[in-house]
Amino acid sequence: MSERADLLGRHIVLGLSGGIACYKSAELVRLLTKAGATVQVVMTEAAEAFITPVTLQALSGRAVYTSQWDAREGNNMAHINLSREADAVLIAPASADFIARLVQGRADELLSLLCLARPRERCPLVVAPAMNREMWSHPATQRNVAQLQADGAHVFGPGDGEQACGETGDGRMLEPADLLADLIGFLRPKTLAGKRLLITAGPTFEPIDPVRGITNHSSGKMGFAIARAAVEAGAQVTLVAGPVHLPTPRGVQRLDVMTAQQMFDTVLPQAAQHDVFIATAAVADWRPATLAEHKIKKEGKKQAPTFELTENPDILAAVASLARPPYCVGFAAESERLLEHARAKLQRKRIPLIVGNLGPATFGRDDNSLLLVDADTARPLPADGSQADKLTLARALMDELAARLLRA
Numbered sequence: 001m002s003e004r005a006d007l008l009g010r011h012i013v014l015g016l017s018g019g020i021a022c023y024k025s026a027e028l029v030r031l032l033t034k035a036g037a038t039v040q041v042v043m044t045e046a047a048e049a050f051i052t053p054v055t056l057q058a059l060s061g062r063a064v065y066t067s068q069w070d071a072r073e074g075n076n077m078a079h080i081n082l083s084r085e086a087d088a089v090l091i092a093p094a095s096a097d098f099i100a101r102l103v104q105g106r107a108d109e110l111l112s113l114l115c116l117a118r119p120r121e122r123c124p125l126v127v128a129p130a131m132n133r134e135m136w137s138h139p140a141t142q143r144n145v146a147q148l149q150a151d152g153a154h155v156f157g158p159g160d161g162e163q164a165c166g167e168t169g170d171g172r173m174l175e176p177a178d179l180l181a182d183l184i185g186f187l188r189p190k191t192l193a194g195k196r197l198l199i200t201a202g203p204t205f206e207p208i209d210p211v212r213g214i215t216n217h218s219s220g221k222m223g224f225a226i227a228r229a230a231v232e233a234g235a236q237v238t239l240v241a242g243p244v245h246l247p248t249p250r251g252v253q254r255l256d257v258m259t260a261q262q263m264f265d266t267v268l269p270q271a272a273q274h275d276v277f278i279a280t281a282a283v284a285d286w287r288p289a290t291l292a293e294h295k296i297k298k299e300g301k302k303q304a305p306t307f308e309l310t311e312n313p314d315i316l317a318a319v320a321s322l323a324r325p326p327y328c329v330g331f332a333a334e335s336e337r338l339l340e341h342a343r344a345k346l347q348r349k350r351i352p353l354i355v356g357n358l359g360p361a362t363f364g365r366d367d368n369s370l371l372l373v374d375a376d377t378a379r380p381l382p383a384d385g386s387q388a389d390k391l392t393l394a395r396a397l398m399d400e401l402a403a404r405l406l407r408a
């Protein structure tokens, strides 16, 4: 999924304090600039012990700031000037010492000084802690992090795993790609804050015997993109996924299932606790009536076997007919007469909104175009009928959903 241009027009001050994770910040600068952001790197003296300003200047295309006495600034006020244009200040890595300095409001070197001097209401401070697990779990650090959040800062991570010191545990800085994804999400408008979304995605797999089954070409990409866009918009997201090999979007609670029946059994008990249900899954309409205990062998058979099929439960229709259903959004993957079929499904399943797309043209692809169909209107997405990548479409769909929830 492309991250390109997600940060176009954004200006990020990237602060590095001292820690071995500084080497990852070089990659982070590359990812941020590839996503369209301009990046101004500011380093503490300790950070310079781990990576040189030359590397970060080359990657960001801007001279790095390391001192509050930098004579390049006309008014000699780097600490003021640097944050005035920034959309966010991201400290990555944020060492235990640097976090303690922020909590105390220290101002004796450029990076903590500019964090203190930034206009808080329009330039958020985000820290990505990076330290040994004992340092991270120490009550002093935990107290400092809690205070930092109480003061309005945001914390990304830390992750867990192997540490440079050879120990294993919490405290690793998040990987650059994760920091990028979190920052992109962080800067998006929170139109679905406080909403709980339940999403199905991917195909189902209906077993015939222990090695064979019936499935379809759904890749799950649209449902996963919707889950990511919903988290970015501030929603709490549960994603019930059929068998797909896609990474779980950050911040999403994922429940893996195989068959339509399992998807039904997972979704139904949860549905009433959600505000919205989005059924993107390509659920198999039928399954083999019986499951062979052992592999069906070709050997010794004169004729090809035949299979009796039985109908699977309709998950979307069942959720929509609950006593107090969530706002239900269906998907219609059709091969022809999209509007007609979509509207028929809307009525049959008694749901307020259905998203139509031409199935064979979209399965597995990154680009798509959608048709939003309700009882009275049909609107293409993108509006000009062109194609867009699935994350862009998912974000537009979440905007549309937020507007409809306000009206509902």
Ligand code: CTP
Pocket: 200, 260, 279, 280, 281, 282, 283, 284, 285, 312, 313, 314, 315, 316, 317, 329, 330, 331, 332, 333, 345
């Ligand atoms: N759906 C579902 N459970 C099923 C079948 C479908 O939740 N057992 C949902 C899909 O996730 C999608 C919508 O219903 O949101 C439309 O699914 P589709 O299979 O295209 O519609 P059908 O009602 O099965 O109609 P048809 O097969 O005739 O196209």
